[in-house]
Amino acid sequence: MSGRIPREFIDDLLVRVDIVDLVDSHVPLKKTGSNYVARCPFHSEKTPSFSVNRTKQFYHCFGCGAGGNAISFLMAFSHLDFVEAIEDLAGFIGVDVPREAMAYQQAKQDYSALYSILEQSAVFYVEQLRSNSEASVAVEYLKKRGLSGDIAQEFSLGYAPNKWDALASRFDNSLLLDAGMLVSKEGGGVYDRFRGRLIFPIRDRRKRIVGFGARVLDDTLPKYLNSPETSVFSKGKELYGLSELLEKSAKPKRILVVEGYMDVLALAQFGVFYSVATLGTATTKTHLDLLFRFTSEIIFCFDGDAAGQKAAWKAVQEVFPCLKDGRQVRIMVMPEGHDPDSLIREQGSDSFEEKIVNAQAMSDYFFEYIARDIDLHTVEGQSLLMTQAKPYLEKIPAGFFRGMMFARLSRESSSSLLDVLEKPAMLGGSQKLNYKSSKGSAKGSPVRIVVAHLLQNPQLIDAFEQRSLDLSEMNFPGLDVLKEVVQAIDEIKPSNSAVLMEYFRGKPSEKVVNTLINWDFFILNKGVEAEFLGAVDLMLQQLEEERLNGLWDKEKESGLSAEERGLLGRLLVRKK
Ligand SMILES: [Zn+2]
Incomplete structure (x- = not known):
């Protein structure tokens, strides 16, 4: 989506910036010898093993192995992607980032028109919830679910009138089509995608509206409907509630992943503002990478039924490649017949937050789940556990956590650690001289x-x-x-x-x-x-x-x- 940033510009930035100043503005440094040191911002430690080298213009932590140049530092410290880090770095020096491709301007304009039509649609829906008498059924529903006007406002909830052309008669139809707001009829013509529904605008983390979720207010099916995939909306990338969460806290201690829009709203109503929902899809690695940019702890909430168990296991599988040291995942399984919405309503926020804090560590969940049908008293069972668990553990990035998971596998399968561990990768082939x-x-x-x-x-x-x-x-x-x-x-x-x-x-x-x-x-x-x-x-x-x-x-x-x-x-x- 972004225009290419010229290579020479990036190199020039890296020459002009002094990484010591840059890091020092985020993490105060102390000079020792030719290096500058601090307690590492990427792992917790008592004595400083994080050092910044002015000559080489990079940083390195002897504790956790983190290291890189000024761009890598901003990516890791401020949770930015590559382009964002370049933009920040340019800002630090006080220059603008040039873009090479002409197509970039073109693309940017097209998308801005899409963002704008989505925003206008959202404003229209909010207005309808407030003023259209037909919307009283939506207002009643929200009241019945115990949601206040403040929450409705914070999440820009709206109402789509039960008409075929509420949007189509107001805004540019080709833009609405591109934004996924209209459906084309077979014989030609268009009609509004969302009709007679409560509307949940979905924002990206830059606060732009990228799509909508919509819930019926009667028994029509499907109960929930989402925007289709468009140039600006991808279900596998977006999370409902993330933008609103980041408004309240840029670095939440933990983030809760729940299944539905109403869960996010109910939790927010009870003061648990740090939850997000996937958009009717399974949690993807992209979701997790995104969330780990803002927090170090993610807690998955799943229903206690078979479908919930299945979803939990699926999520756990996605999690392994994301588990760098310092990141934590917990699994919270709801009591039978409850979802987060109903549970917090019944038990109150204190009891709910206590459950969050005591949620099962992913490592425990993993070993319990994978060994659930295995008899670990037999050699056959132990070797089965080994064959089944190892491929998952091998997906964990190098680090202490990986080592500890292998150590646990060795205990659980009663094997020696040497058998469990992978052979160390050969670094450079046969080496006789050292x-x-x-x-x-x-x-x-x-x-x-x-x-x-x-x-x-x-x-x-x-x-x-x-x-x-x-x-x-x-x-x-x-x-x-x-x-x-x-x-x-x-x-x-x-x-x-x-x-x-x-x-x-x-x-x-x-x-x-x-x-x-x-x-x-x-x-x-x-x-x-x-x-x-x-x-x-x-x-x-x-x-x-x-x-x-x-x-x-x-x-x-x-x-x-x-x-x-x-x-x-x-x-x-x-x-x-
Ligand atoms: Zn470190």
């Missing part, structure tokens, strides 16, 4: 050390290129990333690591780059360049060693050509 830097903090193959140095100090490229190595001739594990990094530095000539890091955002090598860029070297006497060249030598030595071994093997198996024999000789001489 390089240790001065104090032994960074370990890895020489090629990874070379890459890490280049990422952290792009200016080392000069020293590297003075060695005149022909990388295209070489081939061993981990070399691809080195080639990519060398090429990137040659291409964009980054002024600092942050710019280089940005280049890799979204690329397949992003993850390994972010790991290596945060490697901690303790460079004492010799200086960075000497360390770096030492690593380059080790890398070449490893390369030779591998070539040597290859030649030996070939000699034993099929014999060497004269040329190869010469090479073997030279390599052996050098080795001495």
Whole structure:
């Protein structure tokens, strides 16, 4: 939807901003040595392990592993998406974000017309609820459900008159059609989608109306009707009540996910303002990612019946890939025959909030559910639990929580932790040499050390290129990333690591780059360049060693050509 932001602009931003100032304006920093430190804003800790480096222009937490450049910081700290973070960063420096594509302006205009017609429709419906005598049945219904005029106003509730052309006769029909407010007749012509219904406007988190939900006031079916998917409305992305919730609290302690519009309203009426509802669809990962931008704890409310159980399990499955450390999910199952609306009405908000706080942790729910029909006293049962649970746990992002879930699986299935754990991923293939830097903090193959140095100090490229190595001739594990990094530095000539890091955002090598860029070297006497060249030598030595071994093997198996024999000789001489 957004126009492309020119690459050069982003790089320029990363050069002009000082990450120390930026972070300091959100998290006060203290200077120690060449770094600035603070208690990490991304995990809870007593002693500071969050550090910001002015030279490299990035931050890193030794506790939780969070790290990145100024853009990553804003994305993580302020829960922004990439474009929003660029916009914020530009604002921090005081410049406007240029856009490349002309199409962007065009698209923006089209959507603004859609947003505007949706807003006008909402205003019309609100007005109808107030003044149309036909709406008294809707007003009665709201009163019967115990909802006050304040709540009706806060959520902009409205009434759609029971006419075929209430909207169609008032507003531009082609816009109404695009906005999903009209239905086309088969033989031509249009009519209002919502008629004789109570209307719930759905806002996105930028407070724009993107669609509507509508409830009948008699026995007509379906009971609830939603806007269809349009250019501005997608059920899998929006959540009812989120915009209203964020008005009250930008960072709620927790968010409750319920099933219906009326649940959200009833809870708000009783002071539980922090609930949202999915729009007649299952909870998606997109929903969860969105919610976790604003809170660290999500509680799902489900009905106690079989359908509710099924929905809960489905939601749990979506949750696993979102469970980074520090995020919590709980499952609250309603007592038989209740939904949140009826329960809070019957028991009051104190008792309801107590139930929220005591809702079952997702880990407990998961192990209870998955083992419900398994006899864990038998070896067969234990191995069944292992096979069934493991694929889910493998979806959890790396971190303490993942480790603890595997530890629990090992306990529950009475297996050793080693059997449960996945094999650690091979980092760079076979590595015979292990390089240790001065104090032994960074370990890895020489090629990874070379890459890490280049990422952290792009200016080392000069020293590297003075060695005149022909990388295209070489081939061993981990070399691809080195080639990519060398090429990137040659291409964009980054002024600092942050710019280089940005280049890799979204690329397949992003993850390994972010790991290596945060490697901690303790460079004492010799200086960075000497360390770096030492690593380059080790890398070449490893390369030779591998070539040597290859030649030996070939000699034993099929014999060497004269040329190869010469090479073997030279390599052996050098080795001495
Ligand atoms: Zn941390």
